[in-house]
Amino acid sequence: MWPEEKITAFRKALLDWYDAEGRSHLPWRENNDPYRIWVSEIMLQQTRVITVIPYFNHFMMLFPSIKALAEADEEILLKAWEGLGYYSRVRNLQKAAQQIMKEYDGVFPNDPAEIIKLKGIGPYTAGAISSMAFNLPEPAVDGNVMRVFSRVFEIGEDIAKPATRKIFELLVRILVDPERPGDFNQAIMDLGTDICAPSNPRPEESPIKEFNAAYQNGTMHLYPFKSKAKRPVPKTMQGIVIQKGDQFLLEQRPQDGLLANFWTFPIIEEDWGKWDKAKKEPIQLNFLVAESSPTNRKGIEQLQKTVRENLRVDADDFQPAVGSFSHVFSHRKWNITVHHVQAAKLTKELPENMKWVSRFDFPEYAFAVPQQKMWEIIRKQNRNFLQSF
DNA sequence: TATACGTGGCG
DNA sequence: TCGCCAAGTAT
Structure with a gap:
């Protein structure tokens, strides 16, 4: 010294x-x-x-x-x-x-x-x-x-x-x-x-x-010497925006982990290892979704089925993705494809962590950035033909 | 001790 | 686009 x-x-x-x-x-x-x-x-x-x-x-x-x-x-x-x-x-x-x-x-x-x-x-x-x-x-x-x-x-x-x-x-x-x-x-x-x-x-x-x-x-x-950080692990996610009039389906994330307790549009992670035991086939969302087109709706139908089973929402008029974006966290990266669908009806029995929220009440919610980005895609999409958005 | 945990800016 | 960086802490 x-x-x-x-x-x-x-x-x-x-x-x-x-x-x-x-x-x-x-x-x-x-x-x-x-x-x-x-x-x-x-x-x-x-x-x-x-x-x-x-x-x-x-x-x-x-x-x-x-x-x-x-x-x-x-x-x-x-x-x-x-x-x-x-x-x-x-x-x-x-x-x-x-x-x-x-x-x-x-x-x-x-x-x-x-x-x-x-x-x-x-x-x-x-x-x-x-x-x-x-x-x-x-x-x-x-x-x-x-x-x-x-x-x-x-x-x-x-x-x-x-x-x-x-x-x-x-x-x-x-x-x-x-x-x-x-x-x-x-x-x-x-x-x-x-x-x-x-x-x-x-x-x-x-x-x-x-x-x-x-x-x-x-x-x-x-100086200083600093070892390299690991790069964020990419994850393929599907963001599902389900609308019924002014109401949107929001899901509260778990109280622990990433974006704990935040309300978001449902986000489904692609899971190649997850198998539907009854059907004996993998639940593969993304690569099918990505390839969906007016003549090939297999992926969209797969997604619709998952939404019906996991979110208990019967959504008709399932359109191909309306947008996509990436969001980088410190340790992982979400590549999110956003879907906008109209719900056939408001499901009465939702899981505990889900609810319908009027978009006019959104300002009262704390939204993390991925949620803000999803909402921005929906707003832009609707500004084209809906003044109120 | 190593890893999880957000976001935005900059070269 | 991508990697790195910014007045760290909890577990």
Whole structure:
């Protein structure tokens, strides 16, 4: 580690730059309110600042206090997070708010050991809140911090591995400015956003270039080392939009897993391994659907049969696909073919997780992006001949 | 420890 | 089009 004088000089160079060039205008930097800082840090997990700003302002208006958040209706909560992604974040946010109301009398705890016990708060966020809201000299190590210091100290450990974070925490615990820990942590992140960016960094403009070993040694291209992520697994899906007048059939997804609890038009995954035991034939939706035409309706009929059996909806007038699109998640990719059919009648006995919803009530629902894309296809299709869409 | 979990932007 | 990236956490 550096001698004490060098550490002091590093802190000064960084904080002088931060005072002059840091992003002091961000809405969650208006004050040191732990609630605001907490909400912002959760939103900022794996999410860009520019994306977060409008969500943050709206969220604080809807839920201005920990108490308001703890008591919020879950539908309203999810709607406020609509489009941000990683939706378990907002569920955990509310759970933590309820934890604070119950265990800490509604006052955000100021002890790192207590903070990290809150749902959805891990080592990074605990350090961020501790340092920014309570001025405690805690490390807040995120991707930016690992990138900056991997270059400064030429650390070649794989930053994709969870264990690597601990190396940087040890480092930052020593380096962090004891007088201004929150500003120190934010300064590193501001630096990592632009000057010390992942691609096309400009180290010659950096306030700490004299401290940057990789820059001095011409090894910038080697740091940070990050192992490759696996590419998303493609899945072939059929999106089934079933309409009866103003009503559309929506299905609520399971409470765990991808897009948990979200309402969507039914989405059927192609399953080549699934066999119809009675008929002794595979249920193969997609390749048949893809080949369907006015003269070859086998695939469409297969789909219609599946809809009747699985969704318990007797849909007539089954048309070929009205559109398609891809949606990439972090770990999988949906290639969705969208079908629009008119229901012969409203089925009385729907499965528990399905219901008919008027399209005029759609604005009250939180729709994940795949659902929004499906709805956009239907709207465009209908705008051609229906003014009301 | 490795994997699940969203979305949008950029080269 | 595609791969990578962004203020991570839960399990």
